[in-house]
Amino acid sequence: MGKYIIGIDVGGTNIQGGLIDPHGRIVSRAQVKTDAPLGADKVIERIAGIAGQLLEQSGVNRNEVAGIGAGVPGFIDVDRGVVLSAANLQWKDVPLAERLNNLTGLPVCIHHDVRMYVYGEAIQGAGRSFKHVLGLTIGTGLAAAYIDQGRILCGSKNMAGELGHIPMRGEQARCSCGMQGCLETVVSARGLIRQVTEAVRSGRPSRLAGLALREPGELTADAISAAYDEGDELAAEVYRHTGRLLGYGLAYAVTLLSPDVVIIGGGVASAGEKLLAPVRETLQASILPKYWSHLKIKTAQLGNDAGLIGSAAYARTKLDPLPE
Amino acid sequence: MGKYIIGIDVGGTNIQGGLIDPHGRIVSRAQVKTDAPLGADKVIERIAGIAGQLLEQSGVNRNEVAGIGAGVPGFIDVDRGVVLSAANLQWKDVPLAERLNNLTGLPVCIHHDVRMYVYGEAIQGAGRSFKHVLGLTIGTGLAAAYIDQGRILCGSKNMAGELGHIPMRGEQARCSCGMQGCLETVVSARGLIRQVTEAVRSGRPSRLAGLALREPGELTADAISAAYDEGDELAAEVYRHTGRLLGYGLAYAVTLLSPDVVIIGGGVASAGEKLLAPVRETLQASILPKYWSHLKIKTAQLGNDAGLIGSAAYARTKLDPLPE
CATH class of the missing domain: 3.30.420.40 (ATPase, nucleotide binding domain)
Incomplete structure (x- = not known):
């Protein structure tokens, strides 16, 4: 015992x-x-x-x-x-x-x-019946880890799994890490807020305009999710772009690591299908069918x-x- | 013993x-x-x-x-x-x-x-003094594997390491795998030949034009490498694009896996600095300094x-x- x-x-x-x-x-x-x-x-x-x-x-x-x-x-x-x-x-x-x-x-x-x-998710949560588990948390930032048959992939100097700092061609925003165009500049609460704020400042109409133009900190990922639910087009577009970009990032990770399951957690993941639908669509179009056919995309279960x-x-x- | x-x-x-x-x-x-x-x-x-x-x-x-x-x-x-x-x-x-x-x-x-x-390269070749080894062979196609402290990363259904089939945004060529824009459509002998052939067909001048317009099979990666050495601008451009694209692909792999060393082998790698200079330049610009500062890029040693x-x-x- x-x-x-x-x-x-x-x-x-x-x-x-x-x-x-x-x-x-x-x-x-x-x-x-x-x-x-x-x-x-x-x-x-x-x-x-x-x-x-x-x-x-x-x-x-x-x-x-x-x-x-x-x-x-x-x-x-x-x-x-x-x-x-x-x-x-x-x-x-x-x-x-x-x-x-x-x-x-x-x-x-x-x-x-x-x-x-x-x-935790791999052993007792959404990944418990899988051997190769890629997990990510989308909160203020984007972080990830890969568990291969119970072993944590750490890499040299413990720096493996920095999915958030994969460089995305075509993205230009400055990242908190000092680089430009990292996946995290889009796929994170900060990234959602930045995208809405930039669009509003450039004159795009949105029910989020008021919040976005006030003090920094007023506009939240939850507010963007709520605006989406109320039919705001900018919010929908931002989630679509964010989900597509995450789909591309996951395509790289799936092709290199071959997980059985991708578990998505963190506050931004609570947006659910708003985010996950474009993730799945892009991922399916960007990886070989041999990966897609048995890959599961799940939300985290242990909160x-x-x-x-x-x-x-x-x-x-x-x-x-x-x-x- | x-x-x-x-x-x-x-x-x-x-x-x-x-x-x-x-x-x-x-x-x-x-x-x-x-x-x-x-x-x-x-x-x-x-x-x-x-x-x-x-x-x-x-x-x-x-x-x-x-x-x-x-x-x-x-x-x-x-x-x-x-x-x-x-x-x-x-x-x-x-x-x-x-x-x-x-x-x-x-x-x-x-x-x-x-x-x-x-x-073999990880244990007895260019990677023998490193713990985390990413190795690739660029020949007809592009293949890769990751050795983490002596363990081969295999992933679900043994499908990890398909660096050649990472989807590259902006690339359109059809891949032998059935997808479009895979890294291998550029970074491979086939990819080099395709790029030269397409450019020549669209009217680009090159000392390779004759070879490229003959029967398929006449133009080889070695001929493109030789044309580069003789100052052919198209050949130089094709190697530069190929190296840059490999740099992007490696940026994804380095950020996810955190190897100590990247070993590049296979026939196309014999082009040496023609290919490796743009690889290094793009890679350095695309990964966090914490990776670049201790990452080694080496050519394979065991042939x-x-x-x-x-x-x-x-x-x-x-x-x-x-x-x-």
């Missing part, structure tokens, strides 16, 4: 924790504000606090717990358990695993948050739990592996 | 074999025509014949040999050792491993020829031996693994 595992999802705003039983079920939850400006020490104390709270809440004994798995938004040295850099948290070279181990007495395994999100479920499940492979 | 391994590279024209010693050196070689039209039985007998010949030539005893590794151009079920289909050989569902084992008494491990070529060296090295991991 396996042990319990604590899964932690460290976000820029909140830290979420869950105690996962040997069957992969969340039996206890806790959440706390990240308050990153207080510094790494305080944040690590909060993570340790969540671990303690989860045990207390559930009555599970520390020696029934195999360890802690944590997903962190940044560049991670997985083997050494060090967060090399995390822009959202303003961390640099933080030995998270060691320090969390000192505070809790539990073994700790850390990894990149998006990889843990996709790992906000994917990250902590993935972190726990991945940590289990390292800290409490099942007998072969 | 490890054993000897027989490496076999089954091509559409020739079957090449080599006896590889425990240090990875080729100690004996043999070659025979494939004569695929004679049928699978005859071809398999010839492969078995090569294995026997290698032992005889070298005086190595059968019990010093761990087995046979063979690379075959087609879709392979690696686990079952079956060639599902191989267009060049006109094979369908041929249980090659079993039948070769019956004929030779040796264990047999088969895999896809391009993957074995890249595996025609890469396939049999790779087949033997891969077979060793299955049939005669080194102690950990």
Whole structure:
């Protein structure tokens, strides 16, 4: 019989924790504000606090717990358990695993948050019956990871899977990464908002014009989705272009990686068919039938739990592996 | 001390074999025509014949040999050792491993020829000091494989790595696969010849005009390379476009896979800097500096031996693994 595992999802705003039983079920939850400006020490104390709270809440004994798995938004040295850099948290070279181990007495395994999100979906969510899983999250930005028969494709310096920074011919917008025309400049909440704002500024009529011309921050991806539902032509056009571009980007990824399933999650994915219909159409037209015929396109199933479920499940492979 | 391994590279024209010693050196070689039209039985007998010949030539005893590794151009079920289909050989569902084992008494491990070529370069050639190796061969077509820390990325149904069939926006030519605008329609010997022929037919002057307007088959990639050296502007332009397009294709692959090194082999790669200069220029402009700063672009080093060296090295991991 396996042990319990604590899964932690460290976000820029909140830290979420869950105690996962040997069957992969969340039996206890806790959440706390990240308050990153207080510094790494305080944040690590909060993570340790969540671990303690989860045990207390559930009555599970520390020696029934195999360890802690944590997903962190940044560049991670997985083997050494060090967060090399995390822009959202303003961390640099933080030995998270060691320090969390000192505070809790539990073994700790850390990894990149998006990889843990996709790992969670791959193992227990929309990808659980597939061997080769490509997962993406479309939120403020666009991130992705590929899980090949349970192994996370990391690549040199852990830099594999940067679907958001694939250069798209014909796209010109400046990306936050410093490059031009990255897929993320279109396929992201920021990208949707930029497209609407630019069109409105150039005189295109839209019921979003008022919002788009106000202070930055007023226009949201949700507002664009709502305008689409109300029949706004600009909103429809922007979703069509965004979906088509994602279809092209996925065509490259599918042709190179050959996943069984593509899982699409994150806030922008909640637009559903507005986005997915043009994705499917472009993808089908852009990949060989031998790929398309068995490829599944699915939306993520675990919602906000994917990250902590993935972190726990991945940590289990390292800290409490099942007998072969 | 490890054993000897027989490496076999089954091509559409020739079957090449080599006896590889425990240090990875080729100690004996043999070659025979494939004569695929004679049928699978005859071809398999010839492969078995090569294995026997290698032992005889070298005086190595059968019990010093761990087995046979063979690379075959087609879709392979690696686990079952079956060639599902191989267009060049006109094979369908041929249980090659079993039948070769019956004929030779040796264990047999088969895999896809391009993957074995890249595996050879990754383990013993231009990639031997790197962990994450993307390799491609540009010949009649364009094929690729990715070796991640010694593991071959195969994907669902063994269809990963189809770099040649990435759809390139803006390209219109019909591909042999039935799609339009695949990278291979430009980046391949066929692609170079097509570009020159189309330009000449539309009236572009070139010293290649005579060749291009004769029977198909007269104009070769080598002739285009030679024309470039003689200052032909059309040839220069065609190489520039081809290199740039390969740069874009590699930008997608590098961003998704994060290799340490890209190895370029095959006949067309012998054009060297004519092709590689625009590849590098486009690639550098199209990927994040964090990739470019440590990425190496290299030409293949093992020539025609890469396939049999790779087949033997891969077979060793299955049939005669080194102690950990």
